[in-house]
Amino acid sequence: MTVLDERAVTRLSPASFTRLLDAGCGTGRRIRGIPRAARVPGAAVGIDLVPEMLAQGQDLRGGLAAGDLLRLPLTAEAFDLVWCRLAVGHVAGLSRFYGELARVLTPTGTLLVTDVHPEAAGAGHRRTFRTRDGALHEVIHHVHTIAAHHAAAGHHGLVVEEAIELGVGEEIRRFYEEAGDLARYERDLGRPMLLALRLRPIIGAR
Numbered sequence: 001m002t003v004l005d006e007r008a009v010t011r012l013s014p015a016s017f018t019r020l021l022d023a024g025c026g027t028g029r030r031i032r033g034i035p036r037a038a039r040v041p042g043a044a045v046g047i048d049l050v051p052e053m054l055a056q057g058q059d060l061r062g063g064l065a066a067g068d069l070l071r072l073p074l075t076a077e078a079f080d081l082v083w084c085r086l087a088v089g090h091v092a093g094l095s096r097f098y099g100e101l102a103r104v105l106t107p108t109g110t111l112l113v114t115d116v117h118p119e120a121a122g123a124g125h126r127r128t129f130r131t132r133d134g135a136l137h138e139v140i141h142h143v144h145t146i147a148a149h150h151a152a153a154g155h156h157g158l159v160v161e162e163a164i165e166l167g168v169g170e171e172i173r174r175f176y177e178e179a180g181d182l183a184r185y186e187r188d189l190g191r192p193m194l195l196a197l198r199l200r201p202i203i204g205a206r
Helices: 002-012 035-039 051-055 095-104 118-122 146-155 170-178 182-188
Strands: 020-023 044-048 064-066 079-085 105-116 127-130 136-139 158-167 192-201
Touching: 002 079, 002 105, 002 158, 002 170, 002 192, 044 051, 051 064, 079 095, 095 105, 095 146, 095 158, 105 118, 118 192, 146 158, 146 192, 170 182
Parallel strands: 020 044, 020 079, 044 064, 079 105
Antiparallel strands: 105 192, 127 136, 158 192
């Protein structure tokens, strides 16, 4: 899923930004990959609710902070680029989610949201991770339809400028192979796996 997420964000991202928020940043690994974040203190900020994840990003020199997606500890209109990548599934309802992201976005900013595609979730794909001891854990995932994203975003003055749906293809075949499940790869081939949305504030909505 990460491979598809990177492809989508590369395609949808604006050419430049002044301040970036990665909402649901995890360890901050995506911020590390942004040259601007290394050159300009405060150019990129990450927020996450899990202290253990944030602890792994201590090298980012204060660029990470603890916070809830539904109660961001940030001032209004502070960022011209906001990411929420593969984190919206942790949220049961979309209204407060989009309300908070709209609040911290500048009037001319860009919001990028990626999510497990509802069709993939409906086909039984789960969000899992392995701990160092090899134990497999499943993460609770709330399925949000494409229509629900549009409706909730629109309620808070945001419009979907572009939506892309990326599916199973050769670039992620190796993950099925590593899991020893190439039969499922064949079944999933072409199935939408990732939903990615680029949104912007509606002019005059604020």
